[in-house]
Amino acid sequence: MDKIRIMPKGHWDWSIPVSFSQGWKVGNLIFVGGQVPRDEEGNTVGVGDIEAQTHNVFENIRIVLNEAGADMKDIVKLNTFYRFDGKGEEALEFWEKMTKVRMEYLPEQDGPAGTAVRVSGFARDDVLLEVEAIAVVPDEN
Incomplete structure (x- = not known):
């Protein structure tokens, strides 16, 4: 089975050279690596704004999927990691804004299996979420 590395041109990159990939296509599966709210220059988008960061992250996921011949409707598993320090209703409101x-990106009635994990932080303090996805596309036969 062929493995194809997915590295969209002009997509955000890490702050130092690393061997990580934005994604991999293996057979009819597409694995999208953790996407963070970054622009093409690697700057964090929407600092302090969970809605702006979520839009950016899902656009980044779409870019990786499109590079592999897939789209958002092909996602079967979504793992979301988000950072929020508040409690109670404030935490629920934050999660609801993100969700x-x-x-908006996953409007299908039968959406992907999902996980949302609240974490204490990320490699960069101005990042509020990171999302990874697995998609399935029809066989190319």
Whole structure:
């Protein structure tokens, strides 16, 4: 089975040279590496704004999927990691803002299996979320 590395031209890159990949296509599976709210120059987008960061992250996921011949409708598993220090209703409101934006990108009635994990932080303090995805595309036969 062929493995194809997915590295869209002009996509954000890490701050130092690393061997990580934005994604891999293996057979009819596409694995999208953790996408963060970054622009092409590697700057964080929407600092302090979960809605802006979520939009950017899902656009980054779309770019990686499109490079591999897939789209958002092909996602079967979504893992979301988000950072928020508040409690109670404030935490619920934060999660709901993030989730409403995610649903704009995943409007299908039967959406992907999903996981959302609240974390204490990321490699960069101005990042509020990171999302990875697995997609399935029809066999190319």
